[in-house]
Amino acid sequence: xxxxxxxxxxxxxxxxxxxxxxxxxxxxxxxxxxxxxxxxxxxxxxxxxxxxxxxxxxxxxxxxxxxxxxxxxxxxxxxxxxxxxxxxxxxxxxxxxxxxxxxxxxxxxxxxxxxxxxxxxxxxxxxxxxxxxxxxxxxxxxxxxxxxxxxxxx
Numbered sequence: 613x614x615x616x617x618x619x620x621x622x623x624x625x626x627x628x629x630x631x632x633x634x635x636x637x638x639x640x641x642x643x644x645x646x647x648x649x650x651x652x653x654x655x656x657x658x659x660x661x662x663x664x665x666x667x668x669x670x671x672x673x674x675x676x677x678x679x680x681x682x683x684x685x686x687x688x689x690x691x692x693x694x695x696x697x698x699x700x701x702x703x704x705x706x707x708x709x710x711x712x713x714x715x716x717x718x719x720x721x722x723x724x725x726x727x728x729x730x731x732x733x734x735x736x737x738x739x740x741x742x743x744x745x746x747x748x749x750x751x752x753x754x755x756x757x758x759x760x761x762x763x764x765x766x
Contacts, residue, residue: 624691664743
């Protein structure tokens with residue numbers, strides 16, 4: 613039996629600047645919420661994402677992004693954002709996200725994005741061992757290129 617993938621949950625509040633004139637979160641801001649959740653994961657592990665970026669001389673550009681919206685998020689809502697790394701190879705990862713209003717079970721939105729690890733010359737490179745250790749428990753086993761469909765870019 614395969615081990616369950618560890619998930620990380622953080623909370624964020626919907627502010628005035630997140631919303632359109634009707635007080636509903638502008639759809640593009642959900643991707644910002646995904647980024648905030650990822651940043652909080654790094655911080656919970658003891659290092660900020662920029663700190664990792666500069667110390668290890670690597671970057672993590674997004675090469676694919678998707679979001680599905682179920683319910684509007686509104687001004688003042690507190691959103692619980694859960695993320696997990698669903699797939700990874702030696703050079704790519706696919707993060708999944710679920711957003712719910714605090715205390716509710718119904719999804720407000722869900723999405724994902726794929727990242728690749730690059731060096732300063734923008735060439736794909738394997739994830740540094742220090743990063744893999746940092747994310748430790750959140751990493752699923754490596755999926756090899758032939759067996760994987762979800763993350764296509766390496």
